[in-house]
Amino acid sequence: MPAPVISARNLRKTYKEFVAVDELSFEVTAGESFGLLGPNGAGKSTTMRMLGAVSERTSGDLQILGLDPNDHGPEIRSRLGVVPQADNLDSELRVRENLLVYGRYFGIPRAVVARRADELLEFAQLADRAKARVDELSGGMKRRLTIARALVNEPRILLLDEPTTGLDPQARHVLWDRLFRLKEQGTTLVLTTHYMDEAEQLCDRLVVVDKGVILAEGSPASLIREYSSREVLELRFGSDRNADAVTALAGIGDRIETLPDRVLIFAADGESALEEVSRRGIESITSLVRRSSLEDVFLRLTGRTLVE
Amino acid sequence: MTVTGTSEVDYRAEALEAGARVRRFGSWYAAEHRLRSMRAFGLTLVLLAFANPLLYLLSLGLGLASLISSDVNGVSYLTFVAPALLASAALTGAAEESTYPVLTGFKFNAVFFSMAASPLAPKQIANAVFVGTAARVVPTVVVYYGILVLFQAVPSPFSALTILSASLVGMVAAALVTWYTATVTEDKGQMAVIMRFIIMPMFLFSGTFFPLAQLPLYLQWIGWISPLWHASELGRVLSYGMAEPAWLTATHVAVLVVLLVIGWVGARRVFHRRLTA
Missing domain, CATH: 3.30.70.980 (YebC, transcriptional regulation domain)
Incomplete structure (x- = not known):
């Protein structure tokens, strides 16, 4: 079995009295598609922010790509792609410009970023919108642009927080198709969702989380076998x-x-x-x-x- | 060596290499974004840079100055007021650049949060904001200075040193206002309050249009704590050699530098706290 790219042990995050994430332990292996499934407020987004090496854990151990995010935040983040729950595209810039500026955060040479931006716009089916304003895009298009942006550094791990929340069924299917392609190419996907069909479509393995605690873990089929x-x-x-x-x-x-x-x-x-x-x-x-x-x-x- | 081991080491090594580059140059990478955003407002910024000094100089230079026949500080009124106008323009421009553009990054399009998910560190994002503001303020000051020359408001080539003192107070405003704006989580009109009740009174009571000593003592303190007064006085020393004790000139520089450092450190802390919660 390949080494884990993410390894969390007793991962915990508290905000003053409130325990957002309580002693989560799980591992994700390279190329795997891993899901955190749970209702709103289960601690999924907080977990994702810790996996994204943005939010510091209160206690427990966390290794991402073999590094501790407390010491190597920039190093870890340079190899991650992050799709946050709410789109935070720069609405003052055009579609393609959003990819150009984001690629530069990683110090990728301008010519390389420009080439990748064009490829990613193709991938996200936005090539004809390259010069559009972000505000002119539909919800599904913005989501695809956010995913394209997350891929500009050719990440080892793609973190997706509620990737299709708020999208209509057709837009969701387009997005699932794009994510499935990434999975086929061997990108490690970690996603949170409160949609069961999404978890069934995209996850090889998932943990069911509620109130900051893991209730069950397994493949969608094995969980159904075991608990239903x-x-x-x-x-x-x-x-x-x-x-x-x-x-x-x-x-x-x-x-x-x-x-x-x-x-x-x-x-x-x-x-x-x-x-x-x-x-x-x-x-x-x-x-x-x-x-x-x-x-x-x-x-x-x-x-x-x-x-x- | 097993295949397992290799893949882990590769990921690690790859991350360490990619991260090192950003640790060194991240502030500049992020600043590119600020500059590109500013380009969208490019024409407005250029117009402002030219229109603002022209309006002030036409009104003060041709209007008010013609009434004030006596010298102020031993120089013509226009020469007296020019370094202070230059400093005020830097201060106001920098303060503006540090209100809504910063609030937008935290709130309206939350672009700082997308930066924080990239390898950029929060303090580098704060640095990028300052680089962006400097990129607006310094050219504004240079243009303004050019117009002062045209209006014969500066007596010597050495007066160009006022570009430095004005830019310095601009960056002081950028640091302090950015620090404050970064703490704002809900927009209840605080940005307008800053401009109207802090920047504007500072402009009026910092010895911009008349020597501070003209004011009664109970209003003079506003000048003493005002970075604008220190920058204007420093500018007057540099522009026409206004006579003042050396310790006072040193104090002007010290106050400006200390405020700059306080604001900069404070802003970087708030950026860190907010972007890593």
């Missing part, structure tokens, strides 16, 4: 009847979760669970059998849904 059933039967009875229905449903499937708007029955075979429901004469307004997802894993681990 193969399939889920969703039943809706109308908001005031969901709770009552649960009594009648007892014993069907492996486990039942009651949510405000629906009842989830976790079962290896959703169809036969549904047959059992109708055999008992229980009538639901709608029923749906689907594959289990990371959303269900999160619900199992925390008793809460991810996007509230």
